[in-house]
Amino acid sequence: MGSIQLKDVRKAFGAVSIINGINLNIENGEFAVFVGPSGCGKSTLLRLIAGLEDVTSGQVLIDAKDMTNVGPAQRGLAMVFQSYALYPHMSVRGNIAFALKMAGQKADVIEQKVRKAATTLNLTDYLDRKPRQLSGGQRQRVAIGRAIVREPKAFLFDEPLSNLDAALRVQMRVEIGELHEALKTTMIYVTHDQVEAMTMADKIVVLDRGSVAQVGSPLELYNKPNGLFVAGFIGSPTMNLIKGASAAKRGAETIGIRPEHADISTTAGEWPATVRLAEHLGSDTFVHAEAEGVGPFTLRLEGEAPLAPGQKIFITPREAHLHRFDKDGKRIN
Amino acid sequence: MATQQTATAGRALVSPSVILLFIWMIVPLVMTLYFSTLRYSLLDPDNVAFVGLQNYTSFLTDPDFIAALINTLVLVISVLVISVCGGILVALLMDQPVFGLNILRLMVIAPFFVMPTVSALVWKNLLMNPDSGLFAWIAKSLGFQPIVWFTNWPMLSVIIVVSWEWLPFASLILLTALQSLDEEQKEAASLDGAGAFSYFFYIVVPHISRAITVVILIETIFLLSVFAEIYVTTSGGPGTATTNIPFLVYKQALLNFDVGSASAGGIIAVILANIVAIFLMRIIGKNLEG
Amino acid sequence: MAIKKSARQRIGVTIVAWVVAFLIFFPILWTFITSFKSELDAIAMPPKFLFFHWTLENYIEVEQRSNYLKFAFNSVVLSIGANLLGLIIAVPAAWSMAFAPGKRTKDLLMWMLSTKMMPAVGVLVPIYLVFRTLHLLDSLIGIGIVLMLLNLPLLIWMLYTYFKEIPNDILEAARMDGASLFNEIVYVLTPMAVPGIASTMLLAIILSWNEAFWTLNLTTSNAAPLTQFIASYSAPEGFFWAKLSAASTLAIAPILILGWFSQKQLVRGLTFGAVK
Numbered sequence: 001m002g003s004i005q006l007k008d009v010r011k012a013f014g015a016v017s018i019i020n021g022i023n024l025n026i027e028n029g030e031f032a033v034f035v036g037p038s039g040c041g042k043s044t045l046l047r048l049i050a051g052l053e054d055v056t057s058g059q060v061l062i063d064a065k066d067m068t069n070v071g072p073a074q075r076g077l078a079m080v081f082q083s084y085a086l087y088p089h090m091s092v093r094g095n096i097a098f099a100l101k102m103a104g105q106k107a108d109v110i111e112q113k114v115r116k117a118a119t120t121l122n123l124t125d126y127l128d129r130k131p132r133q134l135s136g137g138q139r140q141r142v143a144i145g146r147a148i149v150r151e152p153k154a155f156l157f158d159e160p161l162s163n164l165d166a167a168l169r170v171q172m173r174v175e176i177g178e179l180h181e182a183l184k185t186t187m188i189y190v191t192h193d194q195v196e197a198m199t200m201a202d203k204i205v206v207l208d209r210g211s212v213a214q215v216g217s218p219l220e221l222y223n224k225p226n227g228l229f230v231a232g233f234i235g236s237p238t239m240n241l242i243k244g245a246s247a248a249k250r251g252a253e254t255i256g257i258r259p260e261h262a263d264i265s266t267t268a269g270e271w272p273a274t275v276r277l278a279e280h281l282g283s284d285t286f287v288h289a290e291a292e293g294v295g296p297f298t299l300r301l302e303g304e305a306p307l308a309p310g311q312k313i314f315i316t317p318r319e320a321h322l323h324r325f326d327k328d329g330k331r332i333n
Numbered sequence: 334m335a336t337q338q339t340a341t342a343g344r345a346l347v348s349p350s351v352i353l354l355f356i357w358m359i360v361p362l363v364m365t366l367y368f369s370t371l372r373y374s375l376l377d378p379d380n381v382a383f384v385g386l387q388n389y390t391s392f393l394t395d396p397d398f399i400a401a402l403i404n405t406l407v408l409v410i411s412v413l414v415i416s417v418c419g420g421i422l423v424a425l426l427m428d429q430p431v432f433g434l435n436i437l438r439l440m441v442i443a444p445f446f447v448m449p450t451v452s453a454l455v456w457k458n459l460l461m462n463p464d465s466g467l468f469a470w471i472a473k474s475l476g477f478q479p480i481v482w483f484t485n486w487p488m489l490s491v492i493i494v495v496s497w498e499w500l501p502f503a504s505l506i507l508l509t510a511l512q513s514l515d516e517e518q519k520e521a522a523s524l525d526g527a528g529a530f531s532y533f534f535y536i537v538v539p540h541i542s543r544a545i546t547v548v549i550l551i552e553t554i555f556l557l558s559v560f561a562e563i564y565v566t567t568s569g570g571p572g573t574a575t576t577n578i579p580f581l582v583y584k585q586a587l588l589n590f591d592v593g594s595a596s597a598g599g600i601i602a603v604i605l606a607n608i609v610a611i612f613l614m615r616i617i618g619k620n621l622e623g
Numbered sequence: 624m625a626i627k628k629s630a631r632q633r634i635g636v637t638i639v640a641w642v643v644a645f646l647i648f649f650p651i652l653w654t655f656i657t658s659f660k661s662e663l664d665a666i667a668m669p670p671k672f673l674f675f676h677w678t679l680e681n682y683i684e685v686e687q688r689s690n691y692l693k694f695a696f697n698s699v700v701l702s703i704g705a706n707l708l709g710l711i712i713a714v715p716a717a718w719s720m721a722f723a724p725g726k727r728t729k730d731l732l733m734w735m736l737s738t739k740m741m742p743a744v745g746v747l748v749p750i751y752l753v754f755r756t757l758h759l760l761d762s763l764i765g766i767g768i769v770l771m772l773l774n775l776p777l778l779i780w781m782l783y784t785y786f787k788e789i790p791n792d793i794l795e796a797a798r799m800d801g802a803s804l805f806n807e808i809v810y811v812l813t814p815m816a817v818p819g820i821a822s823t824m825l826l827a828i829i830l831s832w833n834e835a836f837w838t839l840n841l842t843t844s845n846a847a848p849l850t851q852f853i854a855s856y857s858a859p860e861g862f863f864w865a866k867l868s869a870a871s872t873l874a875i876a877p878i879l880i881l882g883w884f885s886q887k888q889l890v891r892g893l894t895f896g897a898v899k
Contacts, residue, residue: 052795054336071338073801085792089814098810099800146800342804343723346715350775351731353712357746357772358738364749423643431637439883440648446882447651448833450853451871455654458864465666465864467653474669500647502893509890547894558742561835561850565857579836582744586751587840596748603745610740 001063002153002186003028004049009058011044018044020210021058026154026188026203031180034190035197036207037233042190045207046156049188051075062153073102078147079156082163084139086131086146092118093127096145103150117145120182137168144179154186161196173199194234198222206230228329231256237286237298239323246271246294252324252332259286259300261321269314273297278307291315362603368596375590388597397573397581398598405577405605408492409556413549415496420503420548421541427504428511438508445501449561456494457483457566487567487574494562499555503548510544511537553609557602578602651875658682658868665865681869688866691873694852698874700763701838701848702831705770706824709778712771714820717782718808722794732783735776743836754841763846769837774827781826781892785819786812822888825881829889832878849874 004026011019018041026032034042047053049060051072059068067075078099087095093114100110118124121141131139140160147155157176161169177200180187191197197204198218206213206221206229214221214230225231231239239256247255263269264287273291287299287307297315307313324332372384392398427437444452460467461482469479482490514537522536560579563569569576569584576584582602586595656672657665664675685691720728750769751760759765789812797811813820835850842851853874856867882889 050799052336052798071336072795072798073803077799079796079799081792081796083790083792085790085796087793087797087811087815089817098797098802102801102803102806146796150800339723340725343719343725347719347731349712350716350735350779353772354735354738354775358741361746361749361753362741365745368748423647426636426640426643429636429640430633431640432633433637433641437640437644438886440644442882442886442889443648443651443879445889446829446833446879447875448850448853448878449835450839450850450857451654451875452650454853454856454867455650455871458867459653459657460650465668465670467670470669497647497650505886506890506894544894551894554740558744558836560743561839561854564839565854579742579744582747583840586748592748592752599742599745599748602742606740606742606745610737 001028003063004154004186004188005059005061005064006045006049007059007061009045009048009060010056011041011048011053012056018210019048019055022210022212024205024212024215026186028186029184031177031187031189031200031202032205033197033201033203034188034205034207035192035194035233036213038192039209040207041210042192042207043158046079046158046188046190050077050079050156052079076153077156078150078152078154079158080140080143080147080160082159084131084143084163086139086142088131091128091130092123092134092142092145095131095142096149099146099150113149117149120148120179121145136164137172140164140172141175144176148179148183152185154188157187157189159191160189161191162193176200195236198234204234206233224331225256225323226331228254228256228325231323231325237300240297241325242294242297244293247324250322250324253327254325254329255317256323256325257317258321259298261318262297262299263316263318264299264301264305265314265316266312267314269316271297271315273313273315275307275309275311275313277309278305280304287313289313289315365596365599365603368592369600371593371596373592375592384593388593389601392594392597392601397576398578398601400573401576401578401581404488404573404575405557407488408495408559408577409553411492412496412499412556413552415492416499416503416552417545417548419496419500420507421545423500423504424507424511424541425537427508438505442501442505444497445499445505447498449498450565452498453494453562453566456497457490461490461493483567484571487571491559491562491566491575494566495556495559498562499552502552506544506548507541510541514540550609550612554606557606557609578605651879654868654871656868657865658872660865660868662863662865665868681865682873685866685870685873689852689855689870691852691870694847694849695873697763697846698832698848698850701767701770701846702828704763705767705831706774706778706827708767709771709775709827710820710824713775713778713782714813715808716779717786718812720779720783721786721789722791732780735779739776747840751840760841761843761845761847766838766841766846766848769841770831770834773834773837774830777830777892778823778827781823781888782816782819784891785816785823788819789815822885823892825885826889826892829878829882829885 004024006022006024009019009022010017022045034045036042044053048055051060051067051070055068059066061067062075062077087098090098096114096117097110100113105113114127115124118127121144123138123141123145126134126138131142134142143160160176161172164172173196176187176189189196189200201218203215204218204221205215208229214226216224221230221234225234228241232241235258237259239258240262241254241256243254247253271291271294273289273294275287275289277288279286279288283303285301285303285305285307287301287305289297289299291297299315326332369388370383370385372380372382372387374380423441427434427441431437458466463469463479463481466479468482472479480486518536522532558579559577560583563575563577563580564583567575569580578598579602582595582598585591585598658681659677659679660671660675661678661680664671667675720732754760754765757765759768793815794807794811797807802811832848833850838848838850839854842848853870856863856870
């Protein structure tokens with residue numbers, strides 16, 4: 001139980017429109033990620049689903065029931081905030097138990113559920129500590145624990161990992177993924193980090209200035225971005241976008257080639273180029289080059305490539321992986 | 334950023350205070366305004382009649398009113414000058430690296446917590462009494478005639494008492510402002526070769542000027558309503574020497590039972606205070622933006 | 624100006640500062656000392672500073688003759704009771720202004736502040752007459768309501784500035800957790816704001832304790848707090864300074880101690896957050 005449907009949802013603060021008519025279906029048990037640059041409205045959209053903001057027009061349906069005018073407490077959703085929003089004056093136990101207490105559950109039931117959640121999240125030893133005595137990762141777990149004890153219809157995550165350091169972020173990413181596997185509950189996850197989106201999502205919703213740019217599985221978005229915005233947003237390093245003669249030759253206004261989809265040669269190829277910088281990561285080499293008539297071009301080569309700045313090379317795109325876009329930035333199939 | 338539900342709840346929760354404050358201030362104020370147009374004496378409560386602005390003309394042309402207005406201004410301005418200048422000096426002194434700052438601060442702020450009736454009586458009887466007060470002893474020891482403070486210098490005496498009450502307030506707030514001037518700025522100024530005077534006028538004064546404004550405005554609000562100190566020491570006398578506007582209104586209302594005239598006086602006091610308040614609201618309103 | 628003062632300079636400044644602070648504090652100290660003198664010692668010329676017969680008789684007599692405890696009781700009841708009542712009204716209002724602000728919230732805050740600037744004499748006459756009609760003169764309820772209303776704008780303002788420092792996220796989390804508005808305020812907001820609420824109360828209590836316009840005008844004996852008790856010493860009846868000193872000491876000591884604890888918040892409260 002926990003499908004969420006948005007029907008032509010709009011949100012404006014005064015004259016400023018933040019969400020311009022979004023239609024979206026999130027299936028029960030799905031892991032959906034809202035991704036987009038800051039200011040695209042992804043957090044606002046999540047808050048509209050949570051009921052922390054009113055929609056200006058449109059409908060929010062949860063399990064096919066219209067919840068548009070229902071308060072956040074009655075929607076049966078749980079939210080994990082970016083700041084964790086733990087109750088600083090309560091112990092970990094108190095934090096996790098709070099929602100159950102508000103629901104008027106019996107003390108022994110509460111204790112049992114808290115214990116279970118704490119075990120799942122490795123928090124058993126910390127139940128009597130206050131949030132300020134915990135590390136960032138532990139606080140994050142408490143925030144998740146507070147959400148899971150309620151057995152909600154869906155979890156809403158608002159950039160939950162952005163306050164953690166890089167190593168912990170990867171670890172928590174895995175843990176949230178495993179949690180989803182274990183619970184099979186609908187999750188909606190907001191992030192500006194496309195790597196998080198790609199690794200975690202069943203379905204990615206790319207938002208651009210208050211509208212849905214594209215919805216699809218991670219690989220769909222990677223393989224078939226429907227426009228320049230998604231093309232440029234998904235993938236790291238970002239897709240090379242080329243205009244001019246090379247694009248016109250292929251019947252497009254702009255063509256896009258991912259850094260990993262071009263071949264390099266020292267003798268011959270489509271575009272002569274000069275290496276400006278080579279970043280050796282061990283597993284890969286990122287080559288930043290200046291291609292003649294094309295401009296800056298990034299390449300991703302597997303393994304170690306013996307390239308040095310100033311070196312002359314030739315770049316040839318793989319036609320099968322080439323993306324073509326028209327004047328309006330739309331994909332040409 | 335909230336839902337309709339919270340907005341509605343917000344209005345519901347704020348309304349009791351709004352309604353109470355409205356009843357507390359606006360309703361009586363309108364009543365005062367109404368009374369001020371009546372001939373209404375509590376000694377003769379059956380003989381009430383509308384007299385228009387007569388109470389105002391009689392109140393405004395009453396020599397007691399002119400005296401009270403002047404007394405009010407003299408009191409407010411003198412105490413302001415003494416407490417702000419004194420406060421700056423005290424604050425600068427406390428801002429130096431002195432030993433035992435915490436205890437010093439407790440001693441300096443203490444008078445602010447003393448209830449006005451106590452301050453006034455202690456000064457009048459223990460310090461300023463011409464026969465056995467401490468000041469009389471000091472005067473005699475130095476070979477002077479003791480001053481008969483509250484008889485010969487009544488206004489000055491009241492000013493001294495009230496200044497003593499408000500000096501701590503000014504000192505504490507200015508000290509707080511001074512202490513927020515960061516150490517690095519002080520060091521930068523001294524590295525730039527700023528002397529003590531240019532340091533004071535170019536760094537310190539601009540930094541604490543807002544605090545000074547706040548002190549002046551808040552003190553003014555309170556000083557316009559000084560009452561208890563006069564009530565327990567001089568009762569406005571001798572004659573009208575220490576009668577300020579609040580005391581005059583009190584006298585008309587509760588000693589002479591002249592409701593109409595007292596109300597007119599009250600309205601005049603409100604107008605005076607509002608002139609000051611407008612400035613205060615501007616300053617604090619600006620702060621609210623930040 | 625040297626960055627580091629020499630030790631000698633520091634000692635010099637310290638001495639000056641202590642002399643100044645001592646002079647400012649002296650009247651209170653002098654009152655305290657005088658309260659332990661006999662009436663004769665109290666008016667002795669030259670004054671006796673420390674070497675006199677210390678006695679507690681003034682304190683005993685003050686209580687016996689003028690029923691100090693009754694006034695003190697009224698002061699305590701009024702300053703605590705009025706502000707507790709005020710707090711119950713002010714906390715929801717401050718919540719509303721901090722977390723559910725509308726277009727007019729700022730105007731409302733300014734208006735509340737403006738009621739504080741209304742001189743009391745402007746409304747003395749009608750309040751007095753209304754109280755007389757309703758038999759609220761010299762009653763704890765009557766003066767208590769007045770003291771509550773006097774401090775209400777200050778309570779709301781101070782609480783508002785403290786609440787503003789609490790992240791909205793946490794209240795939203797409570798809402799997501801199914802807390803009603805009442806539970807949100809009682810179980811989440813209030814415990815988090817305890818330090819702010821405590822210092823607000825402290826300042827409000829001090830102000831009520833020392834309030835001396837309405838207490839002098841609206842009470843006479845039954846509901847009279849210590850301000851009125853001290854004022855009764857303004858009509859001299861023989862030698863009474865030692866007793867006045869004892870009464871004064873009793874009247875100011877509790878609040879002086881409270882005040883010393885609250886001096887940091889005092890600045891913020893009295894300037895409505897304009898100086899922190």
